[in-house]
Amino acid sequence: MRRMAGHDWFWCFFVGGLLVVPTSTLADAPDRLHWSFRAVSRPALPRVRQGTWVREPIDSFVLQRLQREGLRPSPMALRETLIRRVTLDLTGLPPSIQEVTAFLQNPRPTAYEEVVDRLLASPHYGERWARSWLDVAHYADSDGYLTDQLRPVAWRFRQWVVDALNRDMGFDQFTIEQLAGDLLPDATTDQQIATGFLRQTLSNREGGADVEEFRVNQVKDRISTLGTVWLGLTVACGECHDHKYDPISQREFFELYAFFNTASEVNIDAPLVGELEPFLAARPGYDRRRRALLAPQREAITTLQRRWEQRLLEADANPGQNYQWDRRWEILGLIWGGGLGEGQLEGQEIVKLAPELRTPTQRARIFEYFLQYGAAIDPARFGQLGLSGIKTAIDALNAQLPRVSRAAVMCETPHDRPTFIQQGGLYNDPGERVEPNTPRVLPAFPLNTPRNRLSLARWLVTRENPLTARVTINRLWQELFGRGFVLTSGDFGSRGTPPSHPRLLDWLASEFVDREWSVKRVQRQMVCAAVYRQSSREPDKLQTRDPDNVLLARQASLRLSAEAVRDCTLAVSGLLVRRIGGPSVRPPQSAAVVMGGFGKSGWLPAEGEDRYRRALYTFIKRSTPFPELVTFDAPNTRESCTRRERSNTPLQALTLLNAPFFQEASQQLARHTLLPGFSDAGGLVQSIDDGFRICTGRFPNSRERQLLIDCYHRLREVVRHAPQTAQQVMPWPVPNVDRLDAAAWVGVCSVMLNLHEFITRN
């Protein structure tokens, strides 16, 4: 029985041995470097036989590999399949019948490219690809942890992503603005909002939480996310100890950490269109009245507030001396901006800042906090100065001031906050002090540039960085083919899988950088390639040779994402409200879920249009995510997700069959496919063909059509025997159609919305 343990020890020594190799040695010997740390090469296009299949340079690489393996590419998919595939992939929505017909009837050789260009220009493109980016950013509309308060302004970041993607902002700029938009010279409000990427960390506001511990956790999450998303490295392993498998020491982890340690969470005014003018107009009057309110005792009030602040600062500096003031200091850090999506430490940071250095907003906000919670400093004096009354008056003034929307962003802290190696990953066990730096195994951080987030972001997108372009290309490919060249799309380290097509990956990565990091351009190359246009059908030979389709001898059949299941259902049933952007919405959900996660009044279901918005806009509470999305594998929002699962469960079947949303969609689909003359034989066939085409993009074949006709008649019989149910199954009267007929037709529509093909992109 000692045997296993013996193996363990051996392994420990072995790994330990690897780690003591100085990373400089690794960098000196590029051929011994792990593949992903080597510079991206620009491979020449392979020469291939049967070159006629090749449409894009991508295809030469794929074909060469297939030929080496003695395999052939699959034939091109049917045009109906192709347009549905590319429309779903690029916009997350199905093509309309009109779009399919136009494509089928377009004789030009560039018909497909025309579709691609139309889709890339569609505003729905940004919605579709924003969702993938929000996965890696682990976006949500609430704080997380136990209290999980809401973040009503989180959507501003989501909006920024949609807009940036629609504009095809270069991935380099996209990176820089999200990691350091606030540090750009003359940063615009939009550029600051981009840093909302860094605000997707969880906030713990539970009493007893050590605010510093959770601030440290947030910084670590930012590093971990950056590692996963840009570097494809599990850098978080370096938090407690040197990485066991990849050349990242604990010291290097904290050197990366140092870039972000000095960043603070702050919320800014970020007026939406039309908000600024009324605000500015009202502001002088507001300021005047506010000043007048305080004028008589201005100095006395300030003196009391300074005493209060002093007491808090003393508690911070000497914890454990006065429990009550310790607690008051802690509470300031726990409740500040709760429910408003604000950074919880902003209040503490203001108190730490010398009054003359505070901005007017900071002054006003800490003053208002003092009015609400500061009485403890001297209750008698507090009362004497009538501060409770003043608070009421200011609240009233504030209520009258026209509102300006806010946004959650990052800024550099004005305070000195050095970084120390945290021994064993413990936030309160500081070791050696470290300065910001990048891991040695990667290209050196440029000399003579400030060691801040902005330089780090720029370093990430230098041509010399071997990881950013490869990791990004790999994720884009994964979205279009079901798996990346590197299966472990968040781990390009030595524990990740080696790339299936290393030369193609490099070619695409170098192409990506050469073409100004244009995501749309590289996606266009991918979806126009012959490899993308292949049929997804799996020939028997491939089932044994390459069941996971690593070699790309076919396209993949992929179950739609959770969001696409909802969006496609909305689209085909005619319910979809296509408005782009805006705050998160609360479509109806199960009462049991609402009670458990939100309480009685926590989720007032949207009325009208907001019931039918794309899933991208559905409010995400971290602790109580929308159940229908979870059932279809929407990711956990706790940490960055680079690759979703695609499960296939009876719970999905129950949802599609029975959830009120899907039943409503069946009714609506039924309603607009019920044509005059429906009850005639010809009318039924016409409706079946229409409904089937709306759902799948193609005509049913004769067997499928007959099955649906039989289904209709059987359902019609069932309803005839229970006519009282017809009204419930189809609550909408349809002119000139018998109610029983309509109810049976709803059943047929539900069948079509439950087809495997409907929730699959072939």
Add this chain to the structure above:
Amino acid sequence: MNADLLTRLQRRRRFLGGCTYGIGAIALANLINTDTPVKASEQQLPHHLPRARRVIFLNMSGGPSQLDLFDPKPQLQKWHGRRVPDSFLEGLADPVIKGGATLMATPRQFTRHGKSGMEFSDRLPHLSRLADDVCMFRAMVTDTANHHPGQLLLNCGSPMFGHPSMGSWVNYGLGSESQNMPGFVVLMSYSKPASLVGPSLWSNGFLPSSYRGVAFRSQGDPILHLTNPQGVTSRFQRAKLDTLRRLNALKFEETRDREITARIDAYELAYRMQAEAPELLDFSDESASTLQSYGLHQEATRWYGTNCLLARRMIERGVRFVELFHSDWDHHLELDKLLKVECAMTDQPAAALLTDLKQRGLLDDTLVIWGGEFGRTPMNEVRRGNSPGHQGRDHHPYSFALLMAGGGIRGGQVIGQTDELGYHGVEEQTHVHDIQATILHCLGLDHTRLTYRHQGRDFRLTDVGGTVVRKALA
């Protein structure tokens, strides 16, 4: 006689098609008149006569402290506050050991229980009463000190993502006996949401997706949308499903996409769950004393008690593998206080489950496992708030404890012994793969022969390790 029984079981398993969704695949095969596409293996399964037919895995996530629950160390009490002797650290390149960490005695009292005299701490007053039914592995060892790889290793036999979980393997090996419920069901509870890997722990990995665990919701209705939409009668629904099945089967005929067969099975199972689940979830046929024994009348135990009772009701209905995840046992700080919370939530229900199974004669062929991904250090952790009474322990892969009971297991024995500090196992060490091999063995499966070919290689639950722990067997 036994040989006959084995043959019958093998035949039955072939009939079941080796699919968590029961006979759906067979229905499909008949429907489209072809070979059953989910044929899992050419082997005769089970390999030998099973002692257990189903499994309930009480997965205690986060790393429960063996030193405060199962492994009394008088020496640790004596050396409390002292540095770890150098002899233990010699040559150990171990991130778990913090510089300056000192040994930490347990504040708990250990006492002997049952005829076997098995020792338990006073945090588990209920489970300890079942000492004679339980086999305790006291020198467990695993390969990793991080939650995610550790949980994956314990559940899927590999620290990497993408491998099938134990529940999937077992259903692949034996098929599901339930036509109306999934063969592999996952239930969850927690004191606070914690570091669970999530769905990868009940993933089918590279096995067909019908072997995937089905996770019931952890609070509120366990399964949403069990009832038909308004006005949709059972006959109406059935007519829809018949058409749906035929349409999907046509598509399968054309594409041979195995996801379609899984989809067909999922729909058929969903339909049967609609009939079966309400009754499963309705506890009105349970006696008041049963409900009370599971702790359904108390706030602290209600959640876990409900899950335990559901587990029993599921295995009664033929569910092959029920896994109850409970978190969080990751007690870096305030160990004694937090351990009390977890034990208060789980001890009584877990014991009630064992007792109930025993009374109903179900324990004879049901395997019950209690354990987490690793244990905790004999040293305290160096952290803020680490004052006397608030200390915690770090992750410890070198020794921890796990319990097994039921079908095929000889209770009342302790297997394995750790050194005087509880740092390393010194006798009868049991690796996680050994436990997996033993579980499969009890189910009539040879862990070296239960394989699945994937990417040109035969994979198995125990990777290249694992030895059946013969001593544990009845």
